[in-house]
Amino acid sequence: MSLISKTPKPPYYAVIFTSIRTDGDNGYGETANRMIELAEQQSGFLGAESAREDVGITVSYWTDLDSIKNWKANTEHLDAQKIGRERWYDTFKVRISKVERDYGV
Amino acid sequence: MSLISKTPKPPYYAVIFTSIRTDGDNGYGETANRMIELAEQQSGFLGAESAREDVGITVSYWTDLDSIKNWKANTEHLDAQKIGRERWYDTFKVRISKVERDYGV
Numbered sequence: 001m002s003l004i005s006k007t008p009k010p011p012y013y014a015v016i017f018t019s020i021r022t023d024g025d026n027g028y029g030e031t032a033n034r035m036i037e038l039a040e041q042q043s044g045f046l047g048a049e050s051a052r053e054d055v056g057i058t059v060s061y062w063t064d065l066d067s068i069k070n071w072k073a074n075t076e077h078l079d080a081q082k083i084g085r086e087r088w089y090d091t092f093k094v095r096i097s098k099v100e101r102d103y104g105v
Numbered sequence: 106m107s108l109i110s111k112t113p114k115p116p117y118y119a120v121i122f123t124s125i126r127t128d129g130d131n132g133y134g135e136t137a138n139r140m141i142e143l144a145e146q147q148s149g150f151l152g153a154e155s156a157r158e159d160v161g162i163t164v165s166y167w168t169d170l171d172s173i174k175n176w177k178a179n180t181e182h183l184d185a186q187k188i189g190r191e192r193w194y195d196t197f198k199v200r201i202s203k204v205e206r207d208y209g210v
Contacts, residue, residue: 004160014202016119018110020108049123049160050160053155053157057156059123091209092109093109093110095204096204096205097119097203097204099200099201101201103198103199104197105197
């Protein structure tokens with residue numbers, strides 16, 4: 001995962017995943033790395049950025065909504081989502097958004 | 106700034122600000138806190154989430170594009186943006202996106 005994703009000219013999609021972790025690793029770190037590796041292999045994946053302090057934020061970028069839907073339905077990812085809800089996350093929020101404009105240096 | 110923002114039912118807007126810092130504080134911390142305080146006073150501001158490890162991610166939420174435009178043009182914020190480009194950020198990217206759907210626990 002590169003630090004700042006090299007995304008194409010908008011429009012494209014961003015999935016903003018914000019979470020608060022439970023205590024202890026409980027297999028989280030390994031699965032989190034695997035999910036990035038797996039996401040990178042999905043059709044329509046453009047990149048991801050991630051940081052955690054009190055709150056964790058992972059933003060992944062996608063070409064279109066169908067790619068996001070397919071990733072959400074990926075079997076290995078579904079298993080991870082289930083464990084996430086049960087064990088790793090105290091609370092989380094997923095926001096699916098369409099990037100309309102971007103700029104930077 | 107609450108950890109996970111309590112945003113309303115979509116649609117609303119998310120400004121995804123991703124950055125890599127230069128070395129040293131150089132007044133960054135104080136201004137970053139002040140900008141959150143100032144953003145909270147703006148019309149249309151819904152909340153913000155922030156974390157930094159190798160990369161820093163701050164996502165702020167807004168009711169509409171005009172509110173984002175007004176915040177970008179705020180005088181004190183303009184000063185901070187200038188110092189940011191000159192001193193605090195090695196690279197950064199701003200992405201303005203429309204949240205179409207959200208869910209969580």
